[in-house]
Amino acid sequence: MIRSPHPRAFPSVRHQRGAVLYVALIMLLLLALIGIAGIQVAGMQEKMASNYRAASRSFQNTEGAVRNAEDAVEAITNRNAPVDGSLVDITSITQNCEDGFDPVQWGRDLAKNNEAAPKVRVRQIDQCGGPGSNSQDQGLPIDQATATFQITAYAADDPANPTSRSVIDTIFKL
Template sequence: MTPSFRQFHAPGHQRGAVLYIALMLLILLSLLGIVGMQVASMQEKMSSNYRAVNVAFQAGEQAVRDTERSIEALDNNTGDAGSLTAEDIQRLCDDGYDPTRWANEQTLANAPVVNVRRIEACIQGEASLEMGMPESEEPTRVYQITAYASDRDDDNNNEGTSSAAIDTVFKL
């Protein structure tokens, strides 16, 4: 019995297949890393936009609530009505006011902006709003408040990138 020996090929006969496979795997892993970075970057931009829209909406809500408090202060003569005066409140019904058009005319630099209209005389079917009897008592005051706000941040000199418009009806 003769011992069997394996024969090894000299380095000149090897073709380097492992090197090619390793390089291809390295290229694939690099591509996966690049795609992963692009996805993460896109998600960061989306979350930033989502935050900006939410900040603009919350600023609009704050402007509406501040205006409601100012209207109550004007009505009750309790003092501080902020920057809102009785002359700022419009009282015309048929003036062609469209909240959407009004909001589209506003700019991010001017936000927040509020438009207030007293509309109880414009409303049909007063009974559903419990507006009182026509001759016995004054009808309940109803206001339409339209606010336009942005995510502008004066502290950081941020001019804003997103805006929100809110149109509400406020019954005093």
């Protein structure tokens, strides 16, 4: 047997079919699809985080408006001047028990008008009949010693470009 001086490490070119090329192209295609899916998921998560941030800011701004109103109502009730920049003054406190106020509709109306600045509505309700009252004592004070107020506040996340709005309706008893 005669041996060739140069042993062949690879089969001849005519026996190769290019299978590695096809496998490499399929792998690159799969990696590209995984990358596109990852980009879409990251984009969706960014949008969700942005919406959560806007809703949280809106709620915090509304809660700040409620706290501002509570401070002003307490100052007015104690016959002190409210703090400068307050959203409530003595003329903005109503005492009408049967005004048919709906906080949800009020918030929708403000949102429809694209309001972004905080708004507050205060109603003194200690003179109104509450749970457990009957028809003979409607309109009579339930508790002479304390004043009770319904405070409803509205605010948006960003005054310049509101994307989320909140309404908070609370009962504040001194």
